[in-house]
Amino acid sequence: MKSIKDVYKIGKGPSSSHTMGPFKAVRHYLDNHEDTDHLHVTLYGSLAATGKGHLTDTAIEEAFATWCWTDKETLECKTRRGGDVTIEWKPEENLQVHPNGMKIASVNSDGDIYDKWTYYSIGGGDIICMEKPLESEENGDIYEMTTLSDIMEWCNNTGHAFWEYVDMVEGKNGVWEHLELVWKVMQEAVEKGIEEEGVLPGPLNLRRKALSYHVRAFGQGDTFKTRGLVFSYALAVSEENASGGTIVTAPTCGSCGVLPSVLYHMKTRYSFSDTKILRALATAGLIGNMAKYNASVSGAEVGCQGEVGVACAMAAAAVAQLMGGSPSQIEYAAEMGLEHHLGLTCDPVRGLVQIPCIERNAYAAARAMDAGIYALYSDGRHRVSFDQAVKVMKQTGKDLPSLYKETSEGGLAKEWE
16 A cells, blocks of 8 residues: 555645646656657546536646656757647547546657657556556555554554554655645645635536635534535635646545545644644545555545545544544544445536536535544444445445446436436
């Protein structure tokens, strides 16, 4: 299992699979084809089906237009001059490894296509290249224990917490510095999103709601106020994501509003220190990392249960830890966060990360708070483990028809045709 830094990626929305992944793929291809002035990109399956709504073409073109390299003779950084990208869409055709497949090739002056490389955007902004491994692939796994049951047993035997396991494995490899930056960007996304008004980009003409929810929350009693504030924070980040703003995958762009909203509320309402927030982020990252390693966080592969469901599990674990939960209670909170999202479909209307995604982030944030509190009332003992829930999520994702996995061919997306 790799670093939790792979769970928390900082970048622009609206989709980790459909914008961050293709952007990274084009950059990787250009890094290995510096003389290429014309690219031919073919998108397959889910990437093609919902790519325009997710701004996949925009991400590809931006990655090409802004790519720069170091001149080997002068050592100067140079940007591309001229050149263009041709994009071909094949939504009915899937490549073998993953529903989010793409091929990138160079085009010579005669229009001939050559040196075609195959990429897969596997969720959470991660990609794999079949021709040449990325640096992240070459780094390999760093976590020996890959199930929460094993890590929890280690915690119980040693007296350490989940976040201390993260510190033991990668504390000297810059993980805390990365989490500091992650927390900074998360807070900025909440605060920026709350101030913004107007209509989100795209044909749905969906108005931003974060500001109005935030204002109304202060007119409510304590219980309703808490819910309203958590809703507003989740809406703020998700709306920033839908607008192509800068957010943090947690574990994906489509689910990026859940964890920041919960942590922001815990900090502002209960005055938790940044140190404790970073430790909660470490534990949440560990939860997301295991779901990613043992199943998937890609909506195109397992549906929204792998995105919002895992995000809810991460946030629930963070809440339980911040409120003094034991390892067993934290594990229980994470399990509930995921279990009660099992089977959740990914059916974005018109391929946009807006309906039902934005509202779903707000609901999941509230559910994460509930799961964390519920676990704290218990002694931590329960029948279904987090590891079992992850296993079921993986199988459920395999059993879901493709029209319910980010293709916009079924569910709510079908009703809006």
